[in-house]
Amino acid sequence: MLPETQQQIQLVSRPEGMPEESDFLYKKVDVPHPSQGEVLIKTLYLSVDPYMRGRMSDAKSYVEPFALNEALSGGVVGEVMESKSEQFKQGDFVVGMLPWQEYSLAGEKEVRSIDPDAAPLSTHLSVLGLTGLTAYFGLLDIGQPKAGETVVVSGAAGAVGSVVGQIAKIKGARVVGIAGSEEKVNYLKETLGFDEAINYKETDDIYSTLKEACPDGVDVYFENVGGEIGDAAISLLNKHGRVPVCGAISSYNKTERDLGPRVQSKLIKSSALMKGFVVNDYSDRFKEGATELGQWLSEGKLQYEETITDGFDNVTDAFLGLFQGKNLGKQLVKVAEPEK
Known part of the structure; x- marks a missing residue:
């Protein structure tokens, strides 16, 4: 029996600097019913990601900002509870971009089926999901690492960075990761096989x-962080170096303009390529990336770590923790158990 009401998380004010709990509202709303071509999905796992901070601002960006007093949204793995679509049946597991709420409606083209026996459900939001694909295309299409080259990854113990480093190792590169704790440094070297790792919080230079x-x-x-770390790495670029720019988390909560050394002369002297990207640039190649990532995972060449917070009531805590470096690997929230 489905409940009549559910919890939903809305953005009620645009953060200035670091978001606060008061920027969010947990609101009770009705559980919807599907119309023709739609499915009702129970949220099982919900993804929180740093890029969502940018969507909380109304500044122009590559994606529309979140609307005030409406549900936030992100990656969700869920179970079909009711179906009025010929493509899905009750009990199917799906993944898609859905609202931050316990039950959601989706059109049959807004979600895709996933196989619960191929890999744990949560991996479709991490190593086999958009974060894994971000690492795959950013590194291989823009970074193009070659055997024997040196690849540096900032935010290396995060969801994207940890996969980037492992793919670089698969391609025969020497990999140096930058992270923010000794625990993460040890994880990168001892578990993921990075050649070297740096705790940036323990160095003055x-x-x-x-x-x-x-x-x-x-x-x-591979740029995930920006700031002084990015300045240092770009200053060390070799001739024809490549810089895939995936994120700049060091500046996401700044209220003042983010300033630093100018990169133009460094790029000219090294004949380097610096290119920003978002994973949807490669949407027509997602199947290619997912197939390769799945193969490496099945062969034991890829490992992954997920930080899973339990309970829908803790979604905002998990999101805010991203900016304090609390997560190792992908940060997820487990909202419910499957019915089947």
Whole structure:
């Protein structure tokens, strides 16, 4: 028996600086019923991601900002509870971009089926989901690492960075990760096989520390962080270096303009390529990426870590924790158990 009401999380004010709990509202709303071509989905796992902070601002960006007094949205793995679609039946598991609520309606083209026996359900929001695909296309299409080259990854213990480093190792590169704790440094080296890792919080001179870790310079710098870390890595680029720019989490909550060294002369001197991207740039190749990632996972070449917070009531806590570096790997919220 389905409940008549459910919890929904709305954005009620646009954050200035670091978001606060008061920017969000947990609201009780009705559980909807599907119309023709729609399915009702019970949320099982919900993804929280740093890019969502940008959508909480009304500044122009590559995606529309979240509307005030409406549900936020993100990646969701769920179970079909009711179906009025010929493509799905009750009990199917699906993944899609859905509202932050316990039950959601989706059109049959807004979600896709996933196989619960192929890999754990949660992986379709992490290593086999958009974060894995972000790592795959950003590194291989823009970074193009070659055997013997040095690849540096910032935010290396996060959902994207941890996959980037492992793919670089698969391609024969020497990999240096940058993270924010000794626990994460040890995880990168001992579990994921990174060649070197740096705790940026334990150094007063990130440039000198990174230079020591990269005696042959940097061929590929996968940018997740920006700030002084990005400045240091770009300063060490070798001739024809490549910089896929995936994120800049160090500046997401800044209220003042983010300033730093100018990169133009460094890019000219190294004949380097610096290119920003979002994963949807590669939407027509998602099947290719998912197939390759799934193959590496089945062969034991890829490992993954998920930080899973229990309970819908803790979604905003999990989101805010991203900006304090609390997560190892992908941050997810487990909302409910499957019915079947």
